[in-house]
Amino acid sequence: MSGKVHPTPVLDGPAGDPSDGLGVEDSPRQVKARHSLQDQVFIHGSRAIGLVVLVIVSAIGLFLGLQSIPTLQHYGLGFFTEFRWLPSQDIIGISAVVVGTIQVALIALVFAIPLAILTALFITDWAPARLRPSLIRAVDLMAAVPGIVFGLWVLFIIQPHATVVAHWVSKYFGWFPLFHVRTDVDYPIWNQAPGYPSYAGSAFIAAIAVTMMIFPMATSVMREVFGEAPLGEKEAALALGATKWAMVRTVVLPFGRSGMVGGTMLALGRALGETISVVLVISQAFEIKPYVLESGTSTISSLIASSFKEASPSQLSALLTAGFVLFCMTLIVNSLAAVIVSRSRGRDVTDL
Amino acid sequence: MTTLADRPAPQVPPADAQPETAPAESGPVAVAPEVEHLRRTSGRTREDLYTLVGAAAASVATTWLFYTKIFPFEGTVGFVVVWYAVFVLFYAGLTALTHPRPVVADRVVATAVVAAPTLVGIALASVVIMTFIKGMPALTHSNFFTEDMSGVRADDPFTMGGILHALVGTLIEVAIAVGISMPLGVATAVFMSEVGGPGSRLVRTVVEAMTALPSIVAGLFIYSVCLVYLGMPASGLAAALALATMALPIMARASYVVLGVVPGGLREASYALGAGRWQTVWKVVLPTARPGLATALILGIARAVGETAPVLLTSGASTYLNSNPVQDPMNSLPLFIYASVSTGSPQMEERAYAAAAVMLVVVLTLFVIARLVAGGRKVR
Numbered sequence A: 001m002s003g004k005v006h007p008t009p010v011l012d013g014p015a016g017d018p019s020d021g022l023g024v025e026d027s028p029r030q031v032k033a034r035h036s037l038q039d040q041v042f043i044h045g046s047r048a049i050g051l052v053v054l055v056i057v058s059a060i061g062l063f064l065g066l067q068s069i070p071t072l073q074h075y076g077l078g079f080f081t082e083f084r085w086l087p088s089q090d091i092i093g094i095s096a097v098v099v100g101t102i103q104v105a106l107i108a109l110v111f112a113i114p115l116a117i118l119t120a121l122f123i124t125d126w127a128p129a130r131l132r133p134s135l136i137r138a139v140d141l142m143a144a145v146p147g148i149v150f151g152l153w154v155l156f157i158i159q160p161h162a163t164v165v166a167h168w169v170s171k172y173f174g175w176f177p178l179f180h181v182r183t184d185v186d187y188p189i190w191n192q193a194p195g196y197p198s199y200a201g202s203a204f205i206a207a208i209a210v211t212m213m214i215f216p217m218a219t220s221v222m223r224e225v226f227g228e229a230p231l232g233e234k235e236a237a238l239a240l241g242a243t244k245w246a247m248v249r250t251v252v253l254p255f256g257r258s259g260m261v262g263g264t265m266l267a268l269g270r271a272l273g274e275t276i277s278v279v280l281v282i283s284q285a286f287e288i289k290p291y292v293l294e295s296g297t298s299t300i301s302s303l304i305a306s307s308f309k310e311a312s313p314s315q316l317s318a319l320l321t322a323g324f325v326l327f328c329m330t331l332i333v334n335s336l337a338a339v340i341v342s343r344s345r346g347r348d349v350t351d352l
Numbered sequence B: 001m002t003t004l005a006d007r008p009a010p011q012v013p014p015a016d017a018q019p020e021t022a023p024a025e026s027g028p029v030a031v032a033p034e035v036e037h038l039r040r041t042s043g044r045t046r047e048d049l050y051t052l053v054g055a056a057a058a059s060v061a062t063t064w065l066f067y068t069k070i071f072p073f074e075g076t077v078g079f080v081v082v083w084y085a086v087f088v089l090f091y092a093g094l095t096a097l098t099h100p101r102p103v104v105a106d107r108v109v110a111t112a113v114v115a116a117p118t119l120v121g122i123a124l125a126s127v128v129i130m131t132f133i134k135g136m137p138a139l140t141h142s143n144f145f146t147e148d149m150s151g152v153r154a155d156d157p158f159t160m161g162g163i164l165h166a167l168v169g170t171l172i173e174v175a176i177a178v179g180i181s182m183p184l185g186v187a188t189a190v191f192m193s194e195v196g197g198p199g200s201r202l203v204r205t206v207v208e209a210m211t212a213l214p215s216i217v218a219g220l221f222i223y224s225v226c227l228v229y230l231g232m233p234a235s236g237l238a239a240a241l242a243l244a245t246m247a248l249p250i251m252a253r254a255s256y257v258v259l260g261v262v263p264g265g266l267r268e269a270s271y272a273l274g275a276g277r278w279q280t281v282w283k284v285v286l287p288t289a290r291p292g293l294a295t296a297l298i299l300g301i302a303r304a305v306g307e308t309a310p311v312l313l314t315s316g317a318s319t320y321l322n323s324n325p326v327q328d329p330m331n332s333l334p335l336f337i338y339a340s341v342s343t344g345s346p347q348m349e350e351r352a353y354a355a356a357a358v359m360l361v362v363v364l365t366l367f368v369i370a371r372l373v374a375g376g377r378k379v380r
Helices: A037-075 A095-126 A132-144 A147-173 A203-227 A231-239 A244-255 A257-273 A276-281 A300-307 A313-345 B002-006 B017-026 B046-070 B076-098 B101-139 B164-195 B200-210 B215-229 B236-261 B264-272 B277-306 B309-314 B333-343 B346-374
Strands: A009-012 A030-033
Touching: A037 A313, A037 B164, A037 B200, A037 B215, A037 B236, A037 B277, A095 A132, A095 A203, A095 A244, A095 A257, A095 A300, A095 A313, A095 B101, A132 A203, A132 B101, A132 B277, A132 B346, A147 A203, A147 A276, A147 B076, A147 B101, A147 B277, A147 B333, A147 B346, A203 A244, A203 A257, A203 A276, A203 B101, A231 A244, A244 A257, A244 B101, A257 A313, A257 B215, A276 A300, A276 B333, A300 A313, A300 B215, A300 B309, A313 B200, A313 B215, B046 B076, B076 B101, B101 B346, B164 B200, B164 B236, B164 B277, B164 B333, B200 B236, B215 B236, B215 B309, B236 B277, B236 B309, B264 B277, B277 B333, B277 B346, B309 B333, B333 B346
Parallel strands: none
Antiparallel strands: A009 A030
8 A cells, every 4th residue: 555645643733842841731632634635536526426316316205296296286185085096087096096005015914924934933943054044045036036927926826726715715704894705705716707807816816926025025134133032042941941932932032023023014115015016916996995805906006007108297297196105105114114123133233 | 053953952852861871870880881872962753753744644634535525625725724724733632642732832833834934935936937837838949039029929939039129128228227326326335334424324314215215116207207208218228217216225225234244443454554545445345345245236136137117117118129228119028028918818928938937047147146256255
């Protein structure tokens, strides 16, 4: 390294004169860094880039926010309460798609979270030590599989089975509002008219695709937190004669609770914005209904993907407003998740 | 970690271990001490194994009998669910014959803990296998990789047409997107982590917030700004911008995490040797973080390759080879898949699967490269 650069502290203020001897008070010296030209260019350059990125990134948020003003002026609060999306009649509202988005995401969570918790526990505590790295890698790899592939898979492989399950559930548990399907449930599923079409493309089936998208993320967050459970306490539990499950229940799960909640929230944030696998699977319908097994639902992202092309400028701004609402939802969920996860990790930061 | 995992589950020691030692102590001194046998530390006894096998066999038989012969049920999913429930019942019952309650609870939980990853593993395997099997008819024709779809009708045989245009499109779009988002992302991360000062906190907060931006909203943003307001044509550049918009916060945040892992001691050592800020970042911090940065970059590329929503809104779908990103629509792999499935023609569907298989291979290759670059180093 060249010897020219001296970011060394420069003494400012009264330098103690050794000849002076007594009588001079010690005062704290002021430490100032005099940066070389190279460093000044670097510091200011990187600050400029940081600010440019800040401007770009916040411009997106601002743009979305500003776009929603004309929409709200035009449609008023009815934009949030109207469930129909009929651009030709100028009736536009997002309550149905918001409800659909939340439904699909929540069902996906119901599937994905138990699977993720159990898989994370399997990786940290049950799997043989030599299998562990490959299991972790497999989960990471699953996270990289494109959503459209899962969409295809659900559409052609899972849907035929899932509709049978949905039919069975609606037949025997249809009295429960969630599982009700407005069709003749005694009709066999293979029958064309009220059979298969009433069950295909439901929120339930779309949620299976979303499950595959969010499972790896939830699993890896939970696995990391479970893996940080204090070894001493685990061994203490085992030494006291606990079975593996007792050890996990008393040490690992309490320790990893915030990780489980945080992983769930992160997965929820991802599930809300999942687009293409949902678009492939669902049959679009704008309706607020609790019947998740019944064909027809809609999410904000599928609404955007399916109707941006024919949108007039005012509808485009309505779509942007819907996108802004979606962004706000994921932003809130992700921020909560970040707070929760960071709280679980903050305690042990190790340095070199 | 390993020590704990290798330990046996706490369990009653094998019954034959105890009577051996007792006579040896009480016996006469003249008798040579018996050879000590190493205690088997494996947690599983033969009885456990028999319990497991017995429960499995009994549950299969019972489920088969009741499910298919006596009750009017049908369907594979139902069979598996019922079998699992019956298996857990049998396993718990058999264990309860010889073990106390905590052991029974442990075994029941163990079945669930093994079943969940198995289920997901089967699902993942079926995703991969299905994609390749369904895509095989198209994949086996070499023209699939060397021709585009111009002038090819949906139901033409597989000897015509291919995905060259989509491959080239994906390559160009992802290259531009990464070319924009990677330098900006890393520079922002360096600013947030190494330079700091006023504003860095704000930048970090905003960047973290924008990682929540759903990809479809990023696409819609570019669509309305570039295509509608600025009047740009639907093109590869617009798609690349949309991908970059989506990837920039993700890249910046991933790089920030990687830079945070660089030990502070290295920086201090560098300053102590008289290096400046720039020299420290360029010669110490970035080289140390290089494997992690490369991993973040490659995983980011893998994500961008498979992202459909932004390109769906911005690039338009061409059927011909177009290598000019600023003019005319440009296709890409995910968009090709989506458009082909939407046509509903069986041939196009198989082409979509073949393209999905190619995409899986691309993602897998990127993933393996990422692992090799990371070189076994643990980067979180």
